Amino acid sequence: MSERLRLHSYWRSSAAYRVRIGLNLKGLAYELLPVHLVRDGGQQHHPDYVRLNPQHMVPTLLHGGRVLRQSLAILEYLDESWPERPLLPAAARDRARVRGLSQLVAADVHPLGNLRVLRYFEHEWRVPPVERDAWVRHWIVEGFQAMEALLADDLVTGTYCHGEAPGMADCCLVPQVYNARRFGVDMTPFPTLSRIEQACLALPAFQHASPECQPDAPGLAPLEV
Numbered sequence: 001m002s003e004r005l006r007l008h009s010y011w012r013s014s015a016a017y018r019v020r021i022g023l024n025l026k027g028l029a030y031e032l033l034p035v036h037l038v039r040d041g042g043q044q045h046h047p048d049y050v051r052l053n054p055q056h057m058v059p060t061l062l063h064g065g066r067v068l069r070q071s072l073a074i075l076e077y078l079d080e081s082w083p084e085r086p087l088l089p090a091a092a093r094d095r096a097r098v099r100g101l102s103q104l105v106a107a108d109v110h111p112l113g114n115l116r117v118l119r120y121f122e123h124e125w126r127v128p129p130v131e132r133d134a135w136v137r138h139w140i141v142e143g144f145q146a147m148e149a150l151l152a153d154d155l156v157t158g159t160y161c162h163g164e165a166p167g168m169a170d171c172c173l174v175p176q177v178y179n180a181r182r183f184g185v186d187m188t189p190f191p192t193l194s195r196i197e198q199a200c201l202a203l204p205a206f207q208h209a210s211p212e213c214q215p216d217a218p219g220l221a222p223l224e225v
Helices: 014-026 047-052 073-079 092-113 115-124 129-152 167-183 191-201 204-209
Strands: 004-007 031-034 060-063 066-069
Touching: 004 014, 014 073, 014 092, 014 167, 014 204, 047 060, 047 204, 066 073, 073 092, 073 167, 092 115, 092 129, 092 167, 115 129, 129 167, 129 191, 167 191, 191 204
Parallel strands: 004 031
Antiparallel strands: 004 060, 060 066
8 A cells, every 4th residue: 555644633632642653653654734723713623624524623544545534443444454563463352452442541531531522611611620620630530540450450461551562552541641641640540551651652653653743743832632
């Protein structure tokens, strides 16, 4: 597959961060197309972008004439299209485990603290920032408690979420820990998550995907979601 890969991304979007990690782990070259989720009323709402992604969200991956949406679907597409350096294990039960860990983050934790939810709190319900941030921390901690138990109590957990090679669950975990730290979550109760995060961050694929390394990252940014 020689067609060019182009990723619509926002530097601090957790979902886009997951896909950047996956692309890097695969060793795939891609063009990054920034979509600023705050500037100009949110560039994800501009008509040209909405035609690509009617959900008004990032990431969107373009592969030739294909338009791919939703971070986990994109990661699975990458794995099926470029099976070298797999993000999912070979055995069905192991794939189910990794998908379950990934969805714990991407489906259960992250959506409760993403930009559109917090903006609804602010604009529709006038929720003060301190209460908004407490909401985010609550759901991160609840999800991390479950994930810590699942990882710490399973012999399949290795240096990474599953064994000795980083995969899809790690692509999901690291961005969520980044968010947790931004919102002041104490990571002390989660030693397994913290250990895996540090192992991941030692790898160039994760380092180059980090928010601060993105071309659209500001020098000093206010707290955004």
